[in-house]
Amino acid sequence: MKRKIKGTPARKSSRYPVGSEKIAGVEIPDTVWQFAQKSALFPHLETALHFVNKCFPTVNNIKLAYEFDWEVEDENWIAINIQVSGKADQVLEQYLFFNRQMTQQIPPEKSNKILLGIGGLGNA
Numbered sequence: 001m002k003r004k005i006k007g008t009p010a011r012k013s014s015r016y017p018v019g020s021e022k023i024a025g026v027e028i029p030d031t032v033w034q035f036a037q038k039s040a041l042f043p044h045l046e047t048a049l050h051f052v053n054k055c056f057p058t059v060n061n062i063k064l065a066y067e068f069d070w071e072v073e074d075e076n077w078i079a080i081n082i083q084v085s086g087k088a089d090q091v092l093e094q095y096l097f098f099n100r101q102m103t104q105q106i107p108p109e110k111s112n113k114i115l116l117g118i119g120g121l122g123n124a
Contacts, residue, residue: 062081065079082120
């Protein structure tokens, strides 16, 4: 599967070349890839996915999606949607740990473009 963005040539030395289908082992849809490329999010997205696996030991499904606000111009982000099992208070602690890691490791102007969605609670 080839991915092309007008006016953006692939760089052979890039760690995330055009045509990458996964990042940190997670499938990356075309719209997510294009937004990550345009916003220089690849290394930060990879870091965020690392933290998902580190902070949520019961994660069993990770999907990436490009999302935007219909009402606010230029308000868009990559959603990391995960399914986890466990009790709500336990997952809340994991979520708070994830947020601390994100704020310590990723600049705010980049972390604001990567958001986490959690589903599947109560399936412990």
